[in-house]
Amino acid sequence: MSFSVTEPSKPQKWFAGTLVVVYAIITILPLIWIISTSFKSQNDAIAYPPELVSEFTLEGYVNLFSTQTRASAEDLEANPPETWYEEIAADRGMVIVGPSRFGERFLNSVIIGFGSTFLSVFLGTLAAYAFSRYKIPLKDDLLFFILSTRMMPPIAVAIPIFLMFRGLGLSDTHAGMILLYTAVNLSLSVWLLKGFIDEIPLEYEEAALIDGYTRFQAFYKVVLPQAATGIASTAIFCLIFAWNEYAFAVLLTSGNAQTAPPFIPTIIGVGGQDWPAVAAGATIFLVPVMVFTILLRKHLLRGITFGAVRK
Amino acid sequence: MSDTPIDRIAASTPQSLARSVRGLSDRTIAWIFVAPTIFLLLAVNIFPLVWTIRLSFMNYRVNRPNADVEWVGTRNYERILTDPDVWATMQATAHFLVWTIVLQVLIGFTLAWLINRKFKGNDLWTTIIVLPMMLSPAVVGNFWTFLYQPQIGLFNYVIAFFTGADPTSFSMIGDVELAPWSIVLVDTWMWTPFVMLICLAGLRSIPDSIYAAAECARASAWRQFWTITVPMVLPFLMLAVLFRGIENFKMFDLVVQLTGGGPGNTTTLTAIDLKREAFERWRTGFASAYAVILFVTVFGLASIYVKALNKVKER
Numbered sequence: 001m002s003f004s005v006t007e008p009s010k011p012q013k014w015f016a017g018t019l020v021v022v023y024a025i026i027t028i029l030p031l032i033w034i035i036s037t038s039f040k041s042q043n044d045a046i047a048y049p050p051e052l053v054s055e056f057t058l059e060g061y062v063n064l065f066s067t068q069t070r071a072s073a074e075d076l077e078a079n080p081p082e083t084w085y086e087e088i089a090a091d092r093g094m095v096i097v098g099p100s101r102f103g104e105r106f107l108n109s110v111i112i113g114f115g116s117t118f119l120s121v122f123l124g125t126l127a128a129y130a131f132s133r134y135k136i137p138l139k140d141d142l143l144f145f146i147l148s149t150r151m152m153p154p155i156a157v158a159i160p161i162f163l164m165f166r167g168l169g170l171s172d173t174h175a176g177m178i179l180l181y182t183a184v185n186l187s188l189s190v191w192l193l194k195g196f197i198d199e200i201p202l203e204y205e206e207a208a209l210i211d212g213y214t215r216f217q218a219f220y221k222v223v224l225p226q227a228a229t230g231i232a233s234t235a236i237f238c239l240i241f242a243w244n245e246y247a248f249a250v251l252l253t254s255g256n257a258q259t260a261p262p263f264i265p266t267i268i269g270v271g272g273q274d275w276p277a278v279a280a281g282a283t284i285f286l287v288p289v290m291v292f293t294i295l296l297r298k299h300l301l302r303g304i305t306f307g308a309v310r311k
Numbered sequence: 312m313s314d315t316p317i318d319r320i321a322a323s324t325p326q327s328l329a330r331s332v333r334g335l336s337d338r339t340i341a342w343i344f345v346a347p348t349i350f351l352l353l354a355v356n357i358f359p360l361v362w363t364i365r366l367s368f369m370n371y372r373v374n375r376p377n378a379d380v381e382w383v384g385t386r387n388y389e390r391i392l393t394d395p396d397v398w399a400t401m402q403a404t405a406h407f408l409v410w411t412i413v414l415q416v417l418i419g420f421t422l423a424w425l426i427n428r429k430f431k432g433n434d435l436w437t438t439i440i441v442l443p444m445m446l447s448p449a450v451v452g453n454f455w456t457f458l459y460q461p462q463i464g465l466f467n468y469v470i471a472f473f474t475g476a477d478p479t480s481f482s483m484i485g486d487v488e489l490a491p492w493s494i495v496l497v498d499t500w501m502w503t504p505f506v507m508l509i510c511l512a513g514l515r516s517i518p519d520s521i522y523a524a525a526e527c528a529r530a531s532a533w534r535q536f537w538t539i540t541v542p543m544v545l546p547f548l549m550l551a552v553l554f555r556g557i558e559n560f561k562m563f564d565l566v567v568q569l570t571g572g573g574p575g576n577t578t579t580l581t582a583i584d585l586k587r588e589a590f591e592r593w594r595t596g597f598a599s600a601y602a603v604i605l606f607v608t609v610f611g612l613a614s615i616y617v618k619a620l621n622k623v624k625e626r
Contacts (some may be wrong), residue, residue: 007429008428008429012428013428013429013430013431014339014430015428016425016426016428016430016532017378017425017428017430017431017432017436019425020422020425020426020430020433020436020440021436023422024436024439024440027439027440027442027443027500027503027504028439028440028442029465030443030451030454030455030458030465030500031442031443031446033454033458034454034467037457045463046462046463047463048462048463048466048468050463050464050465098325108526123347123348123351124348126343126345126347126348127344127345127347127348127349128342129344130340130341130342130344130345131345133341133404134337134338134340134341135341136342136345142345142349145352146348146349146352146621148610149352149356149357150607151361151557151606151609151610151613152356152583152609153560153561153585153602153605153606153609154561154563155561155563155582155585155586155589155602156360156363156585156602156603156605156606157355157356157360157363157597158586158589158590159359159360159362159363159366159589159595159598159602160358160359160360160362160363160366161355162590163362163373164359164362164371179351180355180356182351182523183351183352183354183355183356184355185350186351186352187352190348198447206338214336215337215340216340219392240445243447244446244448244449245446245448246443246447246448246449246563246564246567246568247564247582249622250449251590260450261447261449261450261564262449264450264453265449265450265453265568268354273457275457278454278457279454279455281450282450282451282453282454285447285450286446286447286450286451289445289446289447290442290445292445293438293441293442293445294438297434297437297438297441300441300508301508301509301511301512304444304505304508304509304554305509305550305554307484308550309509309512309547309550
């Protein structure tokens with residue numbers, strides 16, 4: 001019988017497993033609460049004692065996506081609701097007068113998130129390749145400089161960026177926010193991608209060069225495909241960062257290019273904060289990140305430590 | 312620095328045209344690849360930083376573009392360092408920083424150690440525990456104000472359920488005593504997985520053979536833990552503390568949504584105070600000096616810490 005001295009005993013495993021599961025359930029509860037609240041009615045959401053599952057309704061989502069106004073019973077009688085969402089509003093004595101701003105804000109998040117991710121991964125890949133493969137004077141200093149840009153509190157550089165954007169006509173524009181998030185994400189993308197490219201054996205490129213490829217061809221045809229997984233996970237990290245960013249968004253955008261994080265907390269219903277609507281917005285906003293996190297779990301550690309720790 | 316249009320065209324040259332730039336030396340290619348990144352970082356980070364330093368010696372106010380702008384020397388710095396409100400803010404930040412790090416290290420390390428017992432399904436549970444860390448702090452922080460509601464909040468209900476206290480008798484974010492802890496709690500909930508993941512990597516990096524050797528030498532489990540596990544995980548743990556320290560020194564989004572700095576000034580962390588000075592009171596010069604002090608502090612502390620970290624690694 002093979003026997004390892006370092007393998008934990010069965011009771012040990014049970015004990016450890018139980019504690020971890022208990023912690024996991026406690027820690028996931030607020031997230032489950034967000035999702036479950038998004039499917040409650042306003043009254044059920046503030047019921048005492050709190051209920052995990054109440055009567056299912058899409059009221060929160062309807063309120064999130066629409067602007068409504070109170071209507072008298074006669075008005076509702078005269079103009080009966082035609083669609084399912086109008087019906088949900090009508091049940092609360094409301095009529096839908098138009099879409100809310102949430103759709104636009106969400107779209108802004110998508111545009112700015114994907115735009116800045118594409119740029120920072122594109123520039124980051126080039127820089128990381130150069131740092132990985134070429135002799136560059138002051139290489140370590142440059143790499144440290146790139147990393148140190150991440151240490152600055154966003155608020156500390158926000159004042160001149162605010163002034164600069166105002167001067168260049170970039171304030172409250174998608175282009176301005178994309179540039180800004182690209183710059184913030186570059187440190188992450190260069191450091192992560194350098195780690196990934198370092199792991200690709202030099203021999204592949206050398207072989208390609210001997211076969212008559214140019215440097216560019218070797219880069220496109222050999223290095224890029226080899227680094228594809230690394231590039232993909234770097235992109236997801238950049239996307240999540242841009243998606244979640246709040247400080248710059250709240251300071252530098254207002255009407256036009258505002259993203260969802262500053263917007264969601266401002267959702268206020270008729271008579272007090274409309275928690276199901278807030279929860280609905282949060283759910284739509286957070287669930288994609290949860291899915292990405294699960295997809296990324298193998299590279300998670302690397303991403304959060306800028307490549308300092310690899311499994 | 313080479314960032315002429317020609318260089319940019321070369322950098323984005325499709326592969327079919329690449330042959331024509333075959334003559335480029337490795338050195339040129341390296342610069343073409345690196346230049347855009349350096350240029351963008353200079354424009355969006357260093358240029359503003361230099362501007363901030365310049366503004367910090369002036370009495371400029373963004374909301375009064377026509378007022379006279381004068382050099383005021385180090386007056387802004389003197390004002391900040393003698394301002395009792397700023398020191399109160401620093402204290403609030405220190406409280407937040409110390410407690411979040413202590414709690415996250417303790418819980419994070421324990422969790423990592425437990426997960427490393429390799430029970431069945433540990434991967435799945437690890438992934439679940441990690442989820443809060445990846446989410447938007449502003450959106451999550453805002454929702455926590457709902458969980459913290461005295462009458463209807465889940466948090467108060469659960470605490471009341473287990474302690475028998477009246478759930479309406481305490482308000483985590485409304486009470487002067489409790490509010491500093493309410494932000495520590497949410498930050499710990501969110502970021503413990505970060506410390507846990509790094510510790511787990513540290514634990515997994517320890518080769519089994521070391522424990523096997525210790526076992527042969529009849530070292531007790533307790534002794535093995537303190538002489539093998541802890542020293543070998545320490546560099547990882549210190550790295551986690553560095554990251555958390557820097558991040559929490561800059562903390563803004565989560566706390567602003569959670570408490571808005573209140574009640575009173577009890578949870579006004581430096582970044583929140585700075586935002587008020589810069590974008591609500593519009594004291595641009597003053598706020599710039601404030602920003603410079605913060606940046607120098609973060610940078611200085613981080614450099615000292617990195618030196619210590621390298622010493623531990625060398626051992």
